Amino acid sequence: MKYVIIGNSAAAVGCVEGIRKYDSDGEILLVSKEPYATYSRPLISYYLAGQVDARHMGYRPASFYKTHRVTTLLGSEAVGLDTKDKSVRLSDGRTVAYDKLLIATGGVPFVPPIEGSDAEGVMTFTTWDDAKRLKRLVPRLKKVVILGGGLIGIKAMEGLQAHGTDITVVELMDRILGLVLDKTATSFLERKLKEEGVHLVKETTIKKIHKDNAGRAVGVTLENGRELATDQVIIAIGVRPNIGLVKDSPVETNRGIVVDYFMRTSEADVYAAGDVAEADDILHHEPRVIPILPNAYKQGKVAGSSMTGNEIEYPGGMVMNSVEVGGIPAISAGIMNPPDDEGYEVKRLIDRKNGVYRKMVIRDNRLVGFILIGAIDRAGIYTGLIREGVNISPFKNHLTDLDFGVICFPKDLRTYKISNVYM
Amino acid sequence: MKRVYAKEEICAGCRLCEVWCVVAHSKSGDIVKAFNSEFPRPLPRVMVEEAGPFSFALQCRHCMEPPCIEACMTGAMFRDGAEGPVLHDPEQCVGCWMCVMVCPYGAIARDVTIKKIASKCDLCQGEEEPSCVAHCPNEALVFEDRG
């Protein structure tokens, strides 16, 4: 059996581990565009900030490929897929045959058409190379404009803050982290950012990037007419599934590659996982691209198991994020901003003095989302409640309590919880 | 594998399990030193939950499919062998709290004493019996293999 994995991040690693759980003999070939052994993508902002050195960037120990008997082709991009022939064409012209193929090509940063975006000094921030480049530049950067106040933009901002750079974040929504937090939660973080000297410009976007004679970005004009001087523009609007590889193949795509519960694509022996895949979202009861690391790893692992013939069902994913802004920890998951009219119930605890905010979103007596600011300990209990669809009515009024815990569950449930092992 | 299980009916809520967990993970292993002179003092990796007359001690369940390992973005969280405990490499941890976000038992604590780092039960690696179990005065904690 020959397994070929395209990609080298969480989904790919999950796949390797999934395969090796059941098949210790099969040949695994891993092809990755990036020249590095698997590294932790979310660590690039820590790398930029100097909090993590190259030695600790690995997502798995250096011995990983050896212990899992994986042959790697690092620095090779897969550019074509022939599902009839069951082979993948590489950028250097070689083709590799597969018995089972995993596409885990992740996402690509989305760069909107902005006049002047081809200037030098305009970049995205999703890879280690991006971080390395930015780290080299940073001593010379005085002012940086980050387009996008979402997770990537905020992470880039954090990485730069460590260097004392003057940062302006331009965000189209009325708040930063708009997709993972709500207005109240964001207000806690924005206040802190203001104190730290970060400029936030909201409800607008970059209209034009100005270049000097050498073609270097020197400033931007915003939609609202404001002009900002800058040395560097970081486009951090978001990522899109990297589906280029399957574009000319029969593999069915929607926003991402469409997969079933076993991470199988529409084509036999072709699997997809991670940020490129569109898998089940347990809260919306439909396939969605949820580009977060835990989902990627899990999908990879499910795909790996499926590829060996051990079909373990993907339990579905949901949006969840843990982020710390200006030292304020925030965790959120599921549906955080429910529509007003559809039978959602919201419980809140706001304690500005102690910097605590807790919001619970309930639908049909089931927890479907939450936001925690400041006091984030034991957040996973809420994630578990969402995932398991537990009827929370017996302890609904305790949900936002700071000491909420397993003890608040009804006796039967908590006894079950503490005397059995999860999954 | 062997895990620690709590008996709620006879947990006296004394929290000696927390105390001895701290001692077990301290530098000296001496209870008075661990609390009165050592820095940093480790966080207890077992937590007594209490509500009214009810209480029990809870620590990492060492899940079969650990959500914390799946969510760990740095690879700091790992399983020690196929049937071993879920362990945590403090060197690799950056304190992103992804594990805190997904642990359905809320059994991973945030240690911010020196650097941000996750703190969780390691079943007192190398000991025959975890310290919390060995020191529970009412035998409300047991260490056994329930499959």
Add this chain to the structure above:
Amino acid sequence: MRFSYALPEFLVERDLERCIRCKVCVRQCAFEAHCYDEETDTVSVDSSKCVGCLRCVTMCPTSALIVRQNPTSFKENASWTGRAIKDIFKQAETGGVLLTGMGNDRPYPIYWDHILLNASQVTNPSIDPLREPMELKTYLGSKPDRLDIKKENGKLTLKTRLAPQLELRMPVMFSALSYGAISLNASKALASAAKEFGTYCNTGEGGLHRDLFQYADRTIVQCASGRFGVYRDYLQAGAAIEIKIGQGAKPGIGGHLPGEKVSEEVSKTRMIPVGTDALSPAPHHDIYSIEDLRQLIYALKEATRYEKPVSVKIAAVHNAAAIASGMVRAGADIIALDGLRGSTGAAPTRIRNNVGIPIELAIASVDRRLREEGIRQRASLVAAGGFRNSADVVKAIALGADAVYIGTSALVAMGCHVCQICYTGKCNWGIATQDPYLEKRLNPEIAKERLLNLLRAWEHEIKEMLGGMGINAIESLRGNRLHLRGVGLSDTDLDILGILPAGR
């Protein structure tokens, strides 16, 4: 009254160098003697709240606590002891009857400590119980006056119909400790230990909780003046029925369970409303004579088809011997005598400390009286009240008892520290309490194991003592007062006890 003149009984001292501020003491003291101050990160103590139960001392992981008698004392004299002064203060401050728990703590003579056992030397070989069989098995119940034996085809068959008997592996049973006075976990421990060992426990007047029915075949069910928890299934479940007339700790008055201890479960078991004081009448209102007693005995025998022995328990009082004679004639299969030092969960201090007679004298006089009247075999004699060790048990058997009840010894085995505050319901050891926060401190499995260990240890010791006397069956010791000698006793005491002085 805001200010009390009473001095703290104990002084609690904390070694600040060893204290790690873990707050175990704070959490474990139901009397709130320890208090943590977050601001200064220190634990302080209010000695006046300490009851001397030593829970904190035992639980403190660094041995940082010492509890001792308060060295400050009143200006005492032989008449006005500190205790006398303190009692007056308490009553002057409350206007109430003084309450207490556990057994009589006054310095009355303890005759066990003035009675010595014999041992074989030269003329009669002693027996090594580890090498030779030794029988401690005891049957409680009425024995026939004579046995009719029929011989048919060379085979012997017993014609006499024997009265129902309780079979004990060793002549030690657990006293009447009611569920209500003690926690359900404590009751479970006693009942399961009795069952596993092969002896009996006694419900007291607490009824039989549904979780305890599984041990009912090793449980003596009591029928007391309040009739709490008495119904058909209860009577039929027990191995024997005991009519409680009186209790050694409080002869002449009925049981008293404070309302604080009447929890939901106690209420269900006793069949009384939650939170109400369970006050048993001083007398049974249907028993004003021996004849009335006979009616109840036979009513109970009828109700259980003569399949269970019926015991009658009285407090050992001045004319115990005459009453016992009446009880036997009224049809009691077992006479239970509860002596002056018998314990209780709650009793008025004055009653506990001043009413009744020592169990040693009661055993001797009752046994003698029943022998003299030729009815000793018609009932077994069970003694209770202050048995502290196996030697006390052996001496009691030699004085004439068939078996003994142990209460305080069993409680102490489970963890009781005899601090005498059972009546508050705030037992820090989880024994004499119904507070759900406190009662889970007693792990019934551990408590059961401790009880079993105690019984096994006593069993072994009793065998050793019997063997030393050259006796290989407890039967041979019963009423065998020649194996006893008195030391430091008056001629009258010796006469009542029916024993010779040491040296004679």
